[in-house]
Amino acid sequence: MHGLQESGWVVDESAAAAVRGIRDVFDQVVAGGFRAEKVEGASDEEIDAMAAAQGVRMVPAALREVLRILGKQGGAWLPGAGFGISMGAQDKEYALWCVEEAEERGIAHGMRDPQGLLAVLDAAASSYVVVDGADLAEADPPMWVLVESGEVTRRHESVTAWFALTGEGVMDTRRMLAERRAHGCRETPGEASYRW
Numbered sequence: 001m002h003g004l005q006e007s008g009w010v011v012d013e014s015a016a017a018a019v020r021g022i023r024d025v026f027d028q029v030v031a032g033g034f035r036a037e038k039v040e041g042a043s044d045e046e047i048d049a050m051a052a053a054q055g056v057r058m059v060p061a062a063l064r065e066v067l068r069i070l071g072k073q074g075g076a077w078l079p080g081a082g083f084g085i086s087m088g089a090q091d092k093e094y095a096l097w098c099v100e101e102a103e104e105r106g107i108a109h110g111m112r113d114p115q116g117l118l119a120v121l122d123a124a125a126s127s128y129v130v131v132d133g134a135d136l137a138e139a140d141p142p143m144w145v146l147v148e149s150g151e152v153t154r155r156h157e158s159v160t161a162w163f164a165l166t167g168e169g170v171m172d173t174r175r176m177l178a179e180r181r182a183h184g185c186r187e188t189p190g191e192a193s194y195r196w
Contacts, residue, residue, distance in 0.1 A: 015061035018140040021160040022065040029167040033174050034076070038193045042071030042085045053088040056118050060131060062140040062159035063120065076193035077170055082122035091119045095128035098146035109152035111144060129155075129162065 030036045042050075047067045051059050059067070070077055071084035082091060099114040111117070116133020120143070123129070128146045135141035143156040156162035174194050181191070 012139075014139040018060070018062035018160065019065045021140065022062050022069070022163055025160065025164045025167050026069055029170050032171050033194045033196070034170055035193055035195060038073075038075040039070035039077055040073035041068045044068075046085045047071060050085040050087060051118065054092045054118055055089070056116060056133065056136060058136050059118065060136060060138055060141050060159060062163075063118075063131065066159065066163055076173065076190060077166060078121065080124070082125075083120070087119050087122065091122050091128070092117065094122070094125065094148075095119045095130050095146050098128060098148050098150065099152055101148065101150035102152045105150045107150050107152065110154060111152060117144075131159070 026036075044064070047059055047064055050067075050071075051057065067084055074081070074083050095117060096114060099109065099111065099117075102109050111132045111134075113133030116136065117130045118133070118136060119128055119130050121129040126148045130144050130146060131141050132144060140158040140160050142154050143159060143162045145151075145153050145155040156165065170193075173190065177188065177191050177194065178196075180188070181196070
């Protein structure tokens, strides 16, 4: 296998491309005014411990890179969401309840290995972003959204596409705050996440 050594990990070319894609998204948002120091990344050991807590042995390269960037503290990138290395066995269990609800209602969902899924994000304990267990070996796999009502949707074609969409949200917030500033509105705590 042709690969490169990165932080003690041997990474193949598709994984290296996935890592670059995630870095490019983050760098673009930082170039647009986001303060990189407002997020905190996780170590590979912390990422592996999170995966082990959920009973999975691997984390896709693109997702691992997202977690290296903001796996400990997502700040304005993922406000109000459970995310990163805080995601554990209970989060996975709750995500699986969404799949079970779909199956009980006879809703076809298309996940191939829900029992092996990796829960990535918990939005208000009713909606989860996950990677199907069948896709964990991919460098940049699709992301699924599971809702407690039984809605199970393959929502994003890749981790990179999901991360880029969340990055757009960060920049939309900056634009909204800039408009408020231009109209003389009082400063808000959210403005500290950006350069002005």
